[in-house]
Amino acid sequence: MTYVYRxxxxxSDGGKGDKNRLGGKGANLAEMASIGLPVPPGFTIxxxxxxxxxxxxxxxxxxxxxxxxxxxxxxxxxxxxxFGDPENPLLVSVRSGARVSMPGMMDTVLNLGLNxxxxxxxxxxxxxxxxxxxSYRRFIQMYADVVLELDHGAFEEALEIAKEDNGFTLDTEMxxxxxxxxxxxxxxxxxxxxxxxxPQDVHDQLxxxxxxxxxxxxxxxxxxxxxxNDIPADWGTAVNVQAMVFGNMGExxxxxxxxxxxxxxxxxxxxxxxxxxxxxxxxxxxxxTPQYLTKAARDAAGAKPLSLEEAMPETFGELTAxxxxxxxxxxxxxxxxxxxxxxxxxxxxxxxxxxxxxxALKIAVDMAAEGVISKTEAIGRVEPxxxxxxxxxxxxxxxxxxxxxxxLPASPGAATGKIVFDSDAAEKAAAAGESVILVRExxxxxxxxxxxxxxxILTARxxxxxxxxxxxxxxxxxxxxxxxxxxxxxxxxxMRVGDRIVKEGETLTIxxxxxxxxxxxxxxxxxxxxxxxxxxxxxxxxGRRLKV
Numbered sequence: 438m439t440y441v442y443r444x445x446x447x448x449s450d451g452g453k454g455d456k457n458r459l460g461g462k463g464a465n466l467a468e469m470a471s472i473g474l475p476v477p478p479g480f481t482i483x484x485x486x487x488x489x490x491x492x493x494x495x496x497x498x499x500x501x502x503x504x505x506x507x508x509x510x511x512x513x514x515x516x517x518x519x520f521g522d523p524e525n526p527l528l529v530s531v532r533s534g535a536r537v538s539m540p541g542m543m544d545t546v547l548n549l550g551l552n553x554x555x556x557x558x559x560x561x562x563x564x565x566x567x568x569x570x571x572s573y574r575r576f577i578q579m580y581a582d583v584v585l586e587l588d589h590g591a592f593e594e595a596l597e598i599a600k601e602d603n604g605f606t607l608d609t610e611m612x613x614x615x616x617x618x619x620x621x622x623x624x625x626x627x628x629x630x631x632x633x634x635x636p637q638d639v640h641d642q643l644x645x646x647x648x649x650x651x652x653x654x655x656x657x658x659x660x661x662x663x664x665x666n667d668i669p670a671d672w673g674t675a676v677n678v679q680a681m682v683f684g685n686m687g688e689x690x691x692x693x694x695x696x697x698x699x700x701x702x703x704x705x706x707x708x709x710x711x712x713x714x715x716x717x718x719x720x721x722x723x724x725x726t727p728q729y730l731t732k733a734a735r736d737a738a739g740a741k742p743l744s745l746e747e748a749m750p751e752t753f754g755e756l757t758a759x760x761x762x763x764x765x766x767x768x769x770x771x772x773x774x775x776x777x778x779x780x781x782x783x784x785x786x787x788x789x790x791x792x793x794x795x796x797a798l799k800i801a802v803d804m805a806a807e808g809v810i811s812k813t814e815a816i817g818r819v820e821p822x823x824x825x826x827x828x829x830x831x832x833x834x835x836x837x838x839x840x841x842x843x844x845l846p847a848s849p850g851a852a853t854g855k856i857v858f859d860s861d862a863a864e865k866a867a868a869a870g871e872s873v874i875l876v877r878e879x880x881x882x883x884x885x886x887x888x889x890x891x892x893x894i895l896t897a898r899x900x901x902x903x904x905x906x907x908x909x910x911x912x913x914x915x916x917x918x919x920x921x922x923x924x925x926x927x928x929x930x931x932m933r934v935g936d937r938i939v940k941e942g943e944t945l946t947i948x949x950x951x952x953x954x955x956x957x958x959x960x961x962x963x964x965x966x967x968x969x970x971x972x973x974x975x976x977x978x979x980g981r982r983l984k985v
Contacts (some may be wrong), residue, residue, distance in 0.1 A: 439484045441504035444470040445478030445680075446515030453767070456788045458483050460675030462534030465787050471627065472766060474759060478515040479529070479679030480508030482647065484536065487673030490651050497644065505643075505678075512680050515849050521639040525562060526555035528572075528681040531646040533653060535674045536789050538772075539662055544653040546646040547716060548576035548681060552637040560613075568686050570616035571608075577623040577635060580642065584649040587630040595622050609714060643678070650676045658882045665889055682783040684776040685716050691746065691777040692717045694902035695730055695756070697764045700772075700792040700910055701849050702949075703799025703969075707731055707760060709773075710900045711745050717774060717785065720902060726919045727900040730756075738845075755782045763787050768809050769818075770800050772907075791911035793849060794823040802969045805976075812976045819973060823913065827970065830961035832948050839956045841934045844895070845919030846952040847906035852893025852915040853946040853958045856939065858927045860887020867891070875946045876932060878925050880905040888914065893947045895954060897923040915949030923954070 442459055449471035455464045459905035463481030469577055470476040486501060500887050509520050509527075518527035528550040551559065551573045560569035564626065578596075582589040596608075599619050605611060611619075627635045636642050653659060654674045663670060684692030694717075695709025710727035712719055720727050728742045730737040730753070735744040746753045759782070763771045772790035776783045792800065805815040832838070832851045854872035857863045860883070866873045867890035875891035877884065877897040888894055888908055893915040896905045909916035924933040930941035939945070939956060946959040 438485065439504070440483050440501050441508045441841070442467065442483065443478075443480045443481050443508060443511045445476050446511070447480075448511065452479070456536045457672075458485065460484055460534030460536050460674075460677070461538055461677045461788050462532060462786055463677050466612060466677065468766075469763075469784055469787060472762070474762065475782055476784050477680040478512045478788055479677060480505075480511060481534070482676040482678070484673040484675045487654060487675070487781070488671060491655075495648070495651075498649070506646075508678060512678075516680050518680075520550055521552075521555065523554040523558045526550055526558045528555075528559070529643070530677075530679050530681055531643070531650060532677045532679070533650045533674045534677050535654075535668070536672055537666075537668060538791065539659065539666075542924070544650055544656075545718070546576075546579050546583055546649070547718065548572045549580070549642050549646055550639045550681075551576045551625075552639065552642075554637075555639070556636070562688060563683075565686060567613040567616065568683070570613050570620060571611070571685060572683070574616050574620050575625065575718075577620065579718075580635075580646070581623070581627055581631075584645045584651075585631050587627065591626055591630070592623060593735035595619065595626065629760040646802055647676050647678075650674065658885050661885050661889075665885070674909055679785075682776045682778045682781075682785075683716070684712070684778065685714050686779055687714055689749075689780045690714060691745070691749065691752075691775070692720055693727070693730065693777075694720050694791045695760070695773045695775065696902075697760045697769060697773070698770045698790075698796070698800055700770070700790050700796050701846070703792065703803065705803060706733070707757065708734070708901070710902050713748065720900065726898060726921060727902070749777065749780075750784045752777050752780065752782055759784060762937050768804070768814075770796075785984065791907060793910050793913065794819070794827050795821060795849065796828070798969045802972050816843050816973060817975050824970075827964065831950065831964050832946070832953075833960040833962045836960040838953065838959055840953050840956040841937060841956055842920045842922045843938070844897075844923075844952045844954065845901050845906075846948070846950050847901050847903070847918040848894075848909040848914060848916035849950040850893075850913075850915035851946065851948050851950075851959070851961050852891075853944065853961075856932070856941050856942065856945050857887075857891070858869075858892075858925070858930055858932075858941055860884045862941075863887035864890040874947060876923075876925060876945070877905065880908070888912065893917075893949065895920060895923075895945070895947050897921060897925050909949075915947055917947045917949055917952050917954055920952070920954055952983070 444467040447910045449467045451467040453468040459481045520527045525834045531546045556573045560566040578592045581587040691713045693711030699708040709730040712727045729744045732744045732746045770790045774786040801815040801818040804810045854874040857873045872892045874893045876895045896918045946955040
């Protein structure tokens with residue numbers, strides 16, 4: 438049996454029909470490569486290997502090691518770099534990819550292949566010492582968390598202390614020397630917590646990461662997600678190993694997440710966010726609140742930083758063409774991750790985007806009207822069970838609102854409940870029959886049970902494509918993200934806005950359609966069903982065979 442499938446550099450060992458074998462991400466990477474889109478070369482270890490890995494007592498068979506060596510050789514040949522070479526190092530990302538999308542549930546490791554020698558080679562090749570050492574500290578931090586399972590908070594704390602000592606507020610203010618010093622601190626933390634030095638052998642690093650991705654399939658958060666979404670445990674996950682491209686190589690580099698249509702409303706407008714001089718996790722994890730893709734979205738939000746359309750017009754034009762290609766090819770709204778490395782666009786992922794029921798309805802009707810899909814396909818695109826989302830109440834426009842903050846309208850609908858500051862408290866309160874609003878600095882995959890239990894989600898950080906936003910939309914939960922004026926103290930169980938303090942247990946109302954955060958219960962009204970609903974029902978009525 439073959440376990441490794443290559444893609445990129447003119448090679449595609451699979452395609453979009455191979456999701457069961459290659460996972461969604463691997464199948465779509467191979468498909469994008471086969472239709473000529475710019476995809477960094479790589480290979481996918483199949484889902485069958487995940488199943489065998491557990492059957493064999495979490496061991497890797499020799500034939501997999503041989504196939505992976507061939508896969509690395511493929512990436513080396515396309516990139517003209519060498520894995521572990523101190524002069525011209527190849528770095529890779531190691532990502533999970535189940536056959537269905539499980540946003541934020543599975544683990545990723547970036548910049549793998551860096552060690553004390555290759556970091557110097559990367560600095561010389563890139564002509565940028567700061568970038569190389571920033572990449573190394575990111576790798577150690579991620580590897581320590583995902584693979585070695587060390588205390589993530591200790592690394593975050595060390596970074597905050599380093600910034601405070603220098604009087605900095607942003608990571609981007611840190612110099613090469615600052616990152617070098619932090620790498621030393623990070624390596625010390627690894628040795629202290631793990632009992633061994635940080636692994637310097639790049640092949641040891643790779644196998645550790647592959648094992649961690651397979652391991653994340655059996656993590657508690659993944660089990661909860663599978664249970665909530667009826668995903669069988671024996672499906673397993675694939676592993677995607679891919680040449681790194683860097684969005685953090687200065688002001689001509691960027692990373693972003695985009696949808697070909699608005700996943701909240703279904704409008705046929707580009708929807709997404711990006712960050713200049715950043716890596717993908719910065720956008721998805723909501724660590725920095727990102728910028729808008731389009732000038733229209735920036736203007737509508739009254740945001741200051743330039744949109745991608747204004748900051749990188751050529752790249753924006755390329756990206757728009759890629760969106761068009763992908764939507765026509767897949768005949769559905771796509772959720773896309775991309776990186777720009779020194780002006781060159783690279784596609785890292787495409788998948789069918791999660792959307793609200795309102796958006797699903799509009800996208801299905803619009804695509805049928807555009808001739809992209811048939812009316813019968815449009816009916817099949819809208820899950821009957823999701824239509825109750827359309828009946829969710831909305832804030833009464835005439836009601837008094839005690840608005841204390843405004844964030845991003847990440848997932849539509851209104852929700853009222855008692856404030857809770859952690860997911861365990863949300864689950865416990867919901868089990869007792871209480872309605873709660875989960876309030877977090879930012880959500881992480883470990884919050885999946887609390888997000889499911891809550892009536893709505895509010896975060897102080899993160900954008901419209903952050904973990905909180907994407908998962909909330911998929912669950913049909915109202916969500917306001919990136920409410921930056923909120924200062925959340927999870928330990929004290931309070932949140933502060935200016936001089937005003939709101940405590941756990943107090944009632945909060947959020948409006949996921951406007952981004953407003955209100956103290957107290959605000960009256961709601963029942964929604965009116967849109968014309969798209971009537972259109973789809975008419976098509977369904979004509980197509981039904983049981984005249985009931």
